[in-house]
Amino acid sequence: MSISSIYAIGFILYGIVPQVCFLKGIPVFPKxxxxxxxxxxxxxxxxxxxxxxxxISGDGSVSMWWDEQRIWILKSVTSLFAMTEAVKKWFGLNKKKFNLSNKAIDTDKEKIKKYEQGRFDFQGAALYMSPxxxxxxxxxxCFFGGLWRLFNTRDIEDMFGQLFLVSYVMAFSYPIxxxxxTMKSKSG
Structure with a gap:
């Protein structure tokens, strides 16, 4: 099992608790x-x-940095669920079977277009994307409910940290x- 799943617990809590508190109007961060x-x-x-x-010092770019941030979040969230699946398999409780699939881009023009645009392709990733x-x-x-509450109470000074955090998560989540x-099912 990976060490990633240990810090993923705190990461998931940090991705839920401040946002729910933002929705309820409970300050978590200092004014x-x-x-x-x-x-x-x-x-x-x-x-x-x-x-x-x-x-940047490794010949990267700002967009590469942004993508690394996004992938780190995705890896952190999914690693906890992967650890859960491994523990369930270890105890014989896992009913889900994984099949290897080709991750290389084939001749599907739509997949090539998504790859060139840097967009997510969710085909075959439902189990990993669900968390x-x-x-x-x-x-x-929490973002929209918290904004509604914030506009009504006008306590931006108390809730700015949480507003920033939930906005940051929303910005990272745009490609998802x-x-x-834009996802299309194979059945039509």
Whole structure:
């Protein structure tokens, strides 16, 4: 089992708890005017800048950095569910069978077009995408519900950290939204 699944637990909690608290109006992070907010902001910005510098110094680009951030989130979320499947298999509780499939791009012009545009192709990935889609649905509900509550109560100072976090998750999730909306089933 991978060590990724251990930090994925905290990652998933961090992807749900602040957002649900945002929806309910419960502040999790310090107020913007509180000096401790600067600590949270500095740590976040510093880690993002460090990663961006690492990517650019390795002949990468800003879009590559953005994609790495997105893939890290996807890997983190799915690794916990993969560990759960491994434990279930170990105890003989796993009923799901995995078949190997060709991940190379074949002559399907639509797949080639999606690849060239950098868009997600969900074909054959339903089991791995379901945890991400569940988190996406929770975050979407919390985002719009929290915004509605925020417009009515006008407590942006208390809720800015959570608004930023849920907005950040929504920005990363755009390709998944796009993939779900444009997904076509093979049956028609």
């Amino acid at each position: 913007v005017t509180d000096p401790w907010f600067a600590v949270f902001a500095f740590l976040y910005v510093a880690t993002q800048i460090q990663h961006l510098i690492e990517v 991400m889609v569940v988190l996406l649905i929770v975050n979407t509900i 939204f796009e993939g779900i909306i």
